[in-house]
Amino acid sequence: MDNGPTDATPTAAAFRLILLSKSNPVMGCYMFWTSLLVLKMLVMSLLTARQRMKTKTYANPEDLRLSRSPEVRFGDPNVERVRRAHRNDLENILPFLLMSLAYVASGPNPLTARLLIRIGASARLLHTVVYAIIPVPQPARALAFFTTFAITCFEAGYVLVCCIKYI
Amino acid sequence: MDNGPTDATPTAAAFRLILLSKSNPVMGCYMFWTSLLVLKMLVMSLLTARQRMKTKTYANPEDLRLSRSPEVRFGDPNVERVRRAHRNDLENILPFLLMSLAYVASGPNPLTARLLIRIGASARLLHTVVYAIIPVPQPARALAFFTTFAITCFEAGYVLVCCIKYI
């Protein structure tokens, strides 16, 4: 490669532009924590199933035979607690993941971005623990909730400013 | 750069391929409106909390102490209205955002794509106003709903045709 330097310039620029690639450490960090949060959300389905079996609360007639329950039931408090926690995940984790992806694509400071993704994702893991696994008095759940909430807002504000010209 | 032209060809092609990057105005537009819609969805949580406080309708025993409510309650119409609007967002905004990302990645006409993203996102903002903030008679909500619905369908159809060979 005798013409290395002249070649390197455009290619390196191209590489730097590919923010949504695992060669970008921020994207790698996003991918790691996305996997953990997705696994956590899937576990909620299993927790719901466990509570349904324990309390014999099935919502569909075709599920009764497996458990020898006489009829469909709704509104068991243990089942509903896990379901509320699961719905809270849908309302917060999915927007956090979509927002973080746009944030990564906006090319933020790598250190800040990785810190925000780590804290935001960890707070949601904690939220599930204090909501659905071991219910603890407030404000434990509120603190975990608002940590990710604030980070998602910050990311949205950053991307809004960054992309305002494409409105 | 004496060999500029021969270099430029592959690099420019590579740049054009990076559709999911903020150097692509369609992606910038997607990122801007994603941020607005994510913020809007987060606001729904605050609206729910406000209705819960106003009507003292708390779903978890550990939330009662903060508000001096005697017991958990469900089914308050004001709380349920905001919750239905929030669930409708989950059912429509999240698919719209995921679909639009795939649509941007399929390299559509930039003018069309930006127009669809803007209209689809604005209609969802309007949907929240007429559903959860100031309930107005139908068909206001239905019109807002079907605008984004139709745009998401169009994007899905476009991507299906575009990627049929990878089925």
Next chain:
Amino acid sequence: MDNGPTDATPTAAAFRLILLSKSNPVMGCYMFWTSLLVLKMLVMSLLTARQRMKTKTYANPEDLRLSRSPEVRFGDPNVERVRRAHRNDLENILPFLLMSLAYVASGPNPLTARLLIRIGASARLLHTVVYAIIPVPQPARALAFFTTFAITCFEAGYVLVCCIKYI
């Protein structure tokens, strides 16, 4: 292009890095099946609306005039079945799509990845058929559910291992 070979090396590498582009067949496959699943989720809204009309079960006072129903109603079993199926989609399809996107970005074996995406998405289409359209006895629904569940877990595990260094 007399200096083709020396040029080709970095550019080809850059091209290969752009995993989230339709030039990558795995991404094309992801985009195709994303479109189908998004369309399927939108159809759930129409199925709910059909059941609401058939049983005159409307949740909002402003919807009553269209259908000449005297009052709002909740808890109709046919409406609730479609709504449970729809919620199950939110809990499983959206994480599957976000997880698969991260999985595609991690550069998996193309054959494996396309197979997993095809099977995971098809199982969810089947899940809707046996849950909301023609309710059939278990374990039809459970099998469809756990197929996508297992694939999402596998993808998450793959990405976790692949990105562990960015934790």
